[in-house]
Amino acid sequence: MSERTDPGAEAAVSRRFRLGHPAALLVLVFSLALVIGIWRDARQRELQLAETQFRARVGRIANLVAERLDNYELTLKGGASLVSAVQWPAPAHWRSYAAGMDLPLRFPAVIGLGFAAYADSGRLTSLQLLMRDAGSGRFEVRPRGRRAHYGPIVLLEPHTPENLLAIGYDMYAEPTRQAAMKSAMDSGQSRLTAPVRLVQDGARPIAGMLMYTPVYQGQEPQSAPARRTAMKGWVYLPFRVVPMIQSVTASARGSEKMRIVDVTGQRQVVFYEEAGIEGGDAFAYSLPMDLHGRRWRFDFYSGPVATAAPNLARLDWLLLSGIAVALLLFATTWVLASTESRARRLANAMTASYRRSEERFRSAMQYSAIGKALLDTEGRIVESNPSFAGIVGRQSGELVGLPLADLLDDAAADGIGTSQQLQAIGEAGGVVRGTRTLHRRDGEQRQVQLTFAPVPGDPGRDIARLVQVEDVTERVRAEREVLSLNRTLEARVAARTRELREANRELESFAYSVSHDLRAPLRSIEGFSRILGERHAGQLDANGLDYLQRVRNATGRMASLIDALLKLSRVGRGSLTRERVDLSAMASEVAAALAEQAEHAPEVRIAPGLRVEGDRALLRTLLENLLGNAFKFTRGTPGARVEFSSARDASGRVAYVVRDNGAGFDQAYADKLFQPFQRLHSQEAFAGHGIGLASVKRIVERHGGSIRAEGRPGQGATFVFTLGDAFEDAPDAG
Numbered sequence: 001m002s003e004r005t006d007p008g009a010e011a012a013v014s015r016r017f018r019l020g021h022p023a024a025l026l027v028l029v030f031s032l033a034l035v036i037g038i039w040r041d042a043r044q045r046e047l048q049l050a051e052t053q054f055r056a057r058v059g060r061i062a063n064l065v066a067e068r069l070d071n072y073e074l075t076l077k078g079g080a081s082l083v084s085a086v087q088w089p090a091p092a093h094w095r096s097y098a099a100g101m102d103l104p105l106r107f108p109a110v111i112g113l114g115f116a117a118y119a120d121s122g123r124l125t126s127l128q129l130l131m132r133d134a135g136s137g138r139f140e141v142r143p144r145g146r147r148a149h150y151g152p153i154v155l156l157e158p159h160t161p162e163n164l165l166a167i168g169y170d171m172y173a174e175p176t177r178q179a180a181m182k183s184a185m186d187s188g189q190s191r192l193t194a195p196v197r198l199v200q201d202g203a204r205p206i207a208g209m210l211m212y213t214p215v216y217q218g219q220e221p222q223s224a225p226a227r228r229t230a231m232k233g234w235v236y237l238p239f240r241v242v243p244m245i246q247s248v249t250a251s252a253r254g255s256e257k258m259r260i261v262d263v264t265g266q267r268q269v270v271f272y273e274e275a276g277i278e279g280g281d282a283f284a285y286s287l288p289m290d291l292h293g294r295r296w297r298f299d300f301y302s303g304p305v306a307t308a309a310p311n312l313a314r315l316d317w318l319l320l321s322g323i324a325v326a327l328l329l330f331a332t333t334w335v336l337a338s339t340e341s342r343a344r345r346l347a348n349a350m351t352a353s354y355r356r357s358e359e360r361f362r363s364a365m366q367y368s369a370i371g372k373a374l375l376d377t378e379g380r381i382v383e384s385n386p387s388f389a390g391i392v393g394r395q396s397g398e399l400v401g402l403p404l405a406d407l408l409d410d411a412a413a414d415g416i417g418t419s420q421q422l423q424a425i426g427e428a429g430g431v432v433r434g435t436r437t438l439h440r441r442d443g444e445q446r447q448v449q450l451t452f453a454p455v456p457g458d459p460g461r462d463i464a465r466l467v468q469v470e471d472v473t474e475r476v477r478a479e480r481e482v483l484s485l486n487r488t489l490e491a492r493v494a495a496r497t498r499e500l501r502e503a504n505r506e507l508e509s510f511a512y513s514v515s516h517d518l519r520a521p522l523r524s525i526e527g528f529s530r531i532l533g534e535r536h537a538g539q540l541d542a543n544g545l546d547y548l549q550r551v552r553n554a555t556g557r558m559a560s561l562i563d564a565l566l567k568l569s570r571v572g573r574g575s576l577t578r579e580r581v582d583l584s585a586m587a588s589e590v591a592a593a594l595a596e597q598a599e600h601a602p603e604v605r606i607a608p609g610l611r612v613e614g615d616r617a618l619l620r621t622l623l624e625n626l627l628g629n630a631f632k633f634t635r636g637t638p639g640a641r642v643e644f645s646s647a648r649d650a651s652g653r654v655a656y657v658v659r660d661n662g663a664g665f666d667q668a669y670a671d672k673l674f675q676p677f678q679r680l681h682s683q684e685a686f687a688g689h690g691i692g693l694a695s696v697k698r699i700v701e702r703h704g705g706s707i708r709a710e711g712r713p714g715q716g717a718t719f720v721f722t723l724g725d726a727f728e729d730a731p732d733a734g
Contacts, residue, residue: 024333035322050309076213098157109244114156162200282308371469393440602640634662
């Protein structure tokens with residue numbers, strides 16, 4: 001006898017089950033609300049306290065930066081008082097004032113303390129004469145060129161090498177510096193520049209700034225036009241930003257990170273930013289400040305909550321404990337009521353996923369710029385998108401039931417028929433591509449790219465494939481045009497080659513003409529100077545004879561410079577005569593000739609077996625210049641040594657090395673070595689024209705190679721060059 005189920009009991013169970021979810025949710029909401037409410041109140045109080053402490057600390061940091069800039073201004077005003085008290089500041093007085101300031105100890109980031117004179121184009125010559133009378137020698141303003149106003153550096157202490165190189169630099173010619181200098185001049189107040197690269201830093205990417213204080217003739221005028229008229233110059237102070245910020249704020253810093261942004265005007269320039277600012281900070285505070293004509297924004301970031309407010313960890317543990325208890329109670333009541341609901345949600349999700357997938361496919365078909373059509377097993381069109389109808393020149397409704405083969409040229413000739421196509425699709429892993437000619441209704445023929453792929457069809461509906469049609473007519477035409485242009489490329493190259501040869505002949509003729517026209521007056525000057533010295537030497541005093549000898553020496557140097565220029569111009573012209581050259585033997589010959597002419601005899605070491613393919617004459621010129629420099633700059637060096645060897649560079653190519661232990665040079669100026677007339681040593685110490693290494697660089701580059709220089713003052717120099725993979729032999733690298 002089977003049991004009967006009581007409908008009333010089943011209804012009661014169903015009601016209890018339906019009420020289980022709301023009851024579980026009610027318990028969960030109440031317990032969580034109680035726990036979270038208590039936790040949030042305690043957390044808010046703790047965060048407010050931590051944020052108050054954070055803002056007070058970072059405000060102190062910003063004030064320290066402002067105080068340091070105020071100290072810079074006080075130093076500048078003291079210098080301005082010194083300059084305004086005299087007609088022209090003496091270098092000794094300025095040096096004494098700068099030494100008294102003890103800048104390296106008080107302000108480690110400051111490079112120096114200087115004075116820049118203000119002059120218009122009419123007063124520039126007077127300024128140069130004044131500098132010469134003050135004992136500065138010949139004073140040149142750079143960059144060269146005629147400008148309405150100038151602001152060159154005339155005094156700069158301390159006398160470090162980089163500061164000496166900055167003397168004569170016209171800061172008024174650079175827009176960023178000029179803006180601050182004009183503002184200081186018109187307002188009578190100290191002004192900061194925007195972030196710039198200081199002259200002393202050269203090409204190094206170091207952020208720097210300058211502060212300017214104006215100096216006027218007599219009492220300070222009250223209006224901007226009057227200030228410009230009475231302007232004497234600026235006392236200025238260059239400093240590096242990062243060391244200044246770090247030295248000022250080190251004593252007041254905690255775990256916070258800082259960024260400083262110049263927000264003056266429309267641009268925002270970040271000139272100081274610490275690593276680790278990546279978001280996720282508990283507190284962030286921005287403090288704008290007006291500092292000497294610039295507006296800075298200090299952005300401070302506290303770091304994560306665990307660092308900014310460490311006491312929150314205990315509150316978080318209490319929260320987690322309360323949530324765990326609430327979830328445990330909720331899970332107990334929820335599990336009993338969740339099975340049916342979970343199954344229903346799963347079914348709804350699968351239905352919605354299928355619907356979305358169908359909608360995505362329809363949208364892709366409808367709005368794609370590529371023509372698409374669904375085909376049945378017989379190759380007839382079942383459905384197409386607007387792009388497909390536009391390509392074939394028909395309405396979408398007209399295409400339904402039309403065989404795709406009827407739209408293509410010779411469709412059956414190459415296997416586009418239905419059975420053959422299905423077999424090809426299966427063998428190709430599902431996709432077949434091809435280019436065909438399509439006939440539009442208007443008679444126009446278009447080249448199309450066809451891509452066939454299998455797609456699953458709905459039950460009861462015959463859909464077997466998806467075809468994508470792309471109109472590639474314009475691309476095919478473009479490819480034909482490229483082929484046509486390539487046929488004419490050889491003729492254009494030949495024409496350009498003839499033009500280049502003609503230009504080289506004209507350049508050689510010009511160089512000869514210039515040399516001939518310059519030598520004639522030089523010979524006249526030298527000849528008349530010699531006659532004057534031979535016939536009228538008794539009528540000249542010692543100074544006159546000295547001046548006459550200087551004229552003759554300058555004439556000889558000018559003739560040498562003309563020869564060097566002609567030699568440099570010939571290096572880049574003419575064709576390379578490639579032949580096998582024994583560099584070791586050639587270097588030995590050059591070294592022997594140099595030893596006969598030199599006043600000293602350095603030890604010469606030449607590695608054997610160095611062979612290469614190249615132009616013999618040019619390679620000899622290369623070795624004469626490099627070994628000649630090594631001989632010249634080892635003069636006066638105890639244990640002088642010159643070496644010529646080879647090595648392998650990082651890429652495995654053969655590199656040739658010329659090394660000496662002579663005077664050397666500062667590596668910061670290595671790039672100037674290969675520029676014509678750029679010399680790092682004085683003419684009195686080591687004679688020369690500055691042409692040799694420029695010729696070396698051209699010879700190396702003509703052989704497809706490269707050259708670099710390494711050196712240190714007093715420790716010698718090393719020149720490493722390659723001659724290109726196409727020319728080099730493979731000697732044993734030494």
